[in-house]
Amino acid sequence: MEGTPANEQIASPRRAPSQQRSRERVERMLAAASALIAEQGSDAMRMGEVAERAGVSIGSLYQFFPDKRAIVWALAERYTVESQACISAALQDVTDAEGLGQAFSELVDIYYRLFLAEPVMRDIWSGTQADKALRRLELADSRANAEFLGAVLKRLRPGVDPVSLETTAFLVWQMGEAAMRLAISVGRQEGDRLVAAYKRMALRELLAE
Amino acid sequence: MEGTPANEQIASPRRAPSQQRSRERVERMLAAASALIAEQGSDAMRMGEVAERAGVSIGSLYQFFPDKRAIVWALAERYTVESQACISAALQDVTDAEGLGQAFSELVDIYYRLFLAEPVMRDIWSGTQADKALRRLELADSRANAEFLGAVLKRLRPGVDPVSLETTAFLVWQMGEAAMRLAISVGRQEGDRLVAAYKRMALRELLAE
């Protein structure tokens, strides 16, 4: 970021659009940003270009987004909300080991396909590490998702130390995200093998004892 | 990066220092960069500041480093070379399962301590995902390290499909790096638990069957 002293604080909030007109324009801004990220990555995305493509002035852009990262953040949050619902639904009704194996396996496949198909998501979660605010969002997201998994584990293995199970769930989940990132950054064939290997490894851990 | 059309190519090479004088100056530049990264992170590192702290002009900096990323890259490469020797040594003489368990466990501990102690390394490998050149370096590094691990596995389990073992080794290694990054970005206590959990999980996979 330029024009600002290196500041890792989360960006100060801006007014939310309250009128129909502005809500539509914000939608256009996000759509433009999304398209540009898909084309060239969020790093190469230029604020001026986003504004131009959305058909608004640069000033309007900054009316609703305090800075560049906020746009990426907004897009990332949408994916987050969407996927959390999906994950919660998949794991909610698991009651036995077999069910867990089934649900987890499907979840991994869905995530993998999502990563392969959505260049925006891929780019955002890759750039994640460099941006403190995004990293926090991802960690919070991952924690939330891991909790669903942890809850299942606690149900399945009531005798085991809950903290240990939570740690396992969190780790397995984060490993999964790392495996996805790895898989999509190598060739498709090797990627498939890596995802399959991760699935085996994770299930072995989840169903252990 | 500003002042350049978004270009993901690897930076064009510059003349390497051939005289004693310039070699010392390059050393000073890297030292200055290292100190600044430790203080504020590589993103906040300013080229002007590096030059000033190294006691050289901005022009001299660009004489030996084509761009900002090249400096980070040069530092990263040093860590890479250093750690590869260490890893190779640790895994070279492993001949049985027990030896693997021992060596792997120690290696993880060493890496974890290194990450905790070296803010520069931490910063560089965190920012890795955003920079294509760095990501390639990390992947190549990880592949090389995984090969040592893969070689051990092939020795230990001669009957198993070698490709499968290589995939396992690569995955386990990458999971390890991800686990480290995760561990250092949460509190110390949870970090320790996560590293321990990773160790268990990885060993279970490595020594399976």
Place this chain on the structure above:
DNA sequence: TTGCAAATGTGATAAACCCTCACATTTGCA
């Protein structure tokens, strides 16, 4: 020693970018 090409050193400056701000326009509503 001298002369000279190659290596090295310098900093003003170009170029690109993010973001602000003073001012204009539109909207919702009393």
Place this chain on the structure above:
DNA sequence: TGCAAATGTGAGGGTTTATCACATTTGCAA
């Protein structure tokens, strides 16, 4: 109808990366 709040605009400030024409130093052959 009138007016305050919301929204819209884009030139320009400020910061940063990177270049380049020119100055200085070094190594070495004559």
